[in-house]
Amino acid sequence: MPAKTDTAAPAPQAEAGPPKTRAHALRSYDVADxxxxxxxxxxxxxxxxxxxxxxxxxxxxTPVVAGPKPEYGQLPAGVTVSTGQRERAGILVPxxxxxxxxxxxxxxxxxxxxxxxxxLTEPAVVRVVGGGAEGISAGxxxxxxxxFAQGTLVLEQVGSTTLAxxxxxxxxxxxxxxxxxxxxxxxDAVQAQHLKIRTGRDAKVTHIQVTMGGELVxxxxxxxxxxxxxxxxxxxxxFATDLAGTAxxxxxxxxxxxxxxxxxxxVPDCRSYVNYRGGLQGDGARTVWVGxxxxxxxxxxxxxxxxxxxxxxxxxxxxxxxxxLEIETGEVVGAGHASATARFDDEQLFYLMSRGIDAExxxxxxxxxxxxxxxxxxxxDELRSRLEDAIxxxxxxxxx
Numbered sequence: 001m002p003a004k005t006d007t008a009a010p011a012p013q014a015e016a017g018p019p020k021t022r023a024h025a026l027r028s029y030d031v032a033d034x035x036x037x038x039x040x041x042x043x044x045x046x047x048x049x050x051x052x053x054x055x056x057x058x059x060x061x062t063p064v065v066a067g068p069k070p071e072y073g074q075l076p077a078g079v080t081v082s083t084g085q086r087e088r089a090g091i092l093v094p095x096x097x098x099x100x101x102x103x104x105x106x107x108x109x110x111x112x113x114x115x116x117x118x119x120l121t122e123p124a125v126v127r128v129v130g131g132g133a134e135g136i137s138a139g140x141x142x143x144x145x146x147x148f149a150q151g152t153l154v155l156e157q158v159g160s161t162t163l164a165x166x167x168x169x170x171x172x173x174x175x176x177x178x179x180x181x182x183x184x185x186x187x188d189a190v191q192a193q194h195l196k197i198r199t200g201r202d203a204k205v206t207h208i209q210v211t212m213g214g215e216l217v218x219x220x221x222x223x224x225x226x227x228x229x230x231x232x233x234x235x236x237x238x239f240a241t242d243l244a245g246t247a248x249x250x251x252x253x254x255x256x257x258x259x260x261x262x263x264x265x266x267v268p269d270c271r272s273y274v275n276y277r278g279g280l281q282g283d284g285a286r287t288v289w290v291g292x293x294x295x296x297x298x299x300x301x302x303x304x305x306x307x308x309x310x311x312x313x314x315x316x317x318x319x320x321x322x323x324x325l326e327i328e329t330g331e332v333v334g335a336g337h338a339s340a341t342a343r344f345d346d347e348q349l350f351y352l353m354s355r356g357i358d359a360e361x362x363x364x365x366x367x368x369x370x371x372x373x374x375x376x377x378x379x380x381d382e383l384r385s386r387l388e389d390a391i392x393x394x395x396x397x398x399x400x
Contacts, residue, residue: 055101056097183210200226223262313367
């Protein structure tokens with residue numbers, strides 16, 4: 001397992017060297033290095049900054065309250081969870097103001113470790129519980145997976161909060177990790193998160209990101225390959241509503257779910273596959289998906305594909321989908337992207353109704369089929385059942 005890093009508070013530091021993309025030209029641990037956000041920046045043009053309760057303007061002088069607290073039961077052999085003084089894993093250098101604020105102001109680090117060569121016999125589940133939406137909090141999590149380890153980790157986020165946080169995921173050579181992150185916040189929660197994954201040689205990561213709760217959730221996931229043979233599959237499932245009639249949603253603004261990804265292929269012979277699907281219903285519900293894949297000149301033999309699909313279930317909901325692919329070498333195995341946003345598939349409805357199924361049942365089957373592929377990838381029975389129930393409740397709300 002990689003050695004733990006220095007636990008001293010990180011000093012402000014800007015990353016040297018030319019930027020890999022124009023959008024991420026500045027990278028620094030110091031929030032003061034980043035200009036104030038206006039909402040006119042390309043990276044923030046879809047985000048309603050006024051709904052973020054002061055996170056866009058937070059700095060080194062902003063008061064912070066205690067962040068969410070971890071809860072966990074019996075862990076499988078080979079997994080340890082601890083909290084301690086703030087530390088760096090050394091893979092995430094913030095490239096936006098809120099991430100830098102979180103790095104500088106988190107008072108401790110939640111560390112989840114999987115021992116080298118451990119094979120987990122059951123999923124390890126850690127729940128992070130918010131302490132309330134009043135006041136701004138900052139969080140930091142490190143997930144450290146040792147060489148040749150195999151297993152499933154679930155990081156679930158619940159409760160109320162106004163949170164800026166960073167998650168660093170280090171997967172050593174030959175390890176296989178399934179990481180499920182669940183944002184099931186209460187209806188008054190606001191979160192801006194940066195999650196960074198680095199894979200070692202021949203390491204494989206399957207990341208499943210589920211976003212159902214929260215008033216405003218903005219999650220930025222970046223992937224970096226440290227050596228050849230890295231393989232990352234990133235799946236996402238999100239469902240934004242107007243919150244009326246949902247648990248903890250009364251009196252809050254419609255949900256805004258924003259997912260951004262940067263898959264940075266910088267070494268040869270690595271693979272990535274991205275598949276995110278979203279549902280929207282209710283006036284004002286809004287989703288944003290921006291998927292950036294960069295294949296650098298040195299990354300020969302890359303195989304990559306990304307796709308985003310959105311299903312709009314009612315008037316007044318709005319989905320934005322922006323796939324981007326930048327290729328600096330012609331020596332690739334494959335590279336592609338796709339995006340689609342639509343209502344029900346009329347051909348599928350016609351097919352089902354032509355076989356005697358009534359219109360309402362046919363619509364339900366189409367929607368469930370839309371989500372089924374990703375739901376069925378979740379290898380945790382209890383979580384999969386809970387997610388299916390949550391989708392069912394949302395569909396029932398609009399009579400689908």
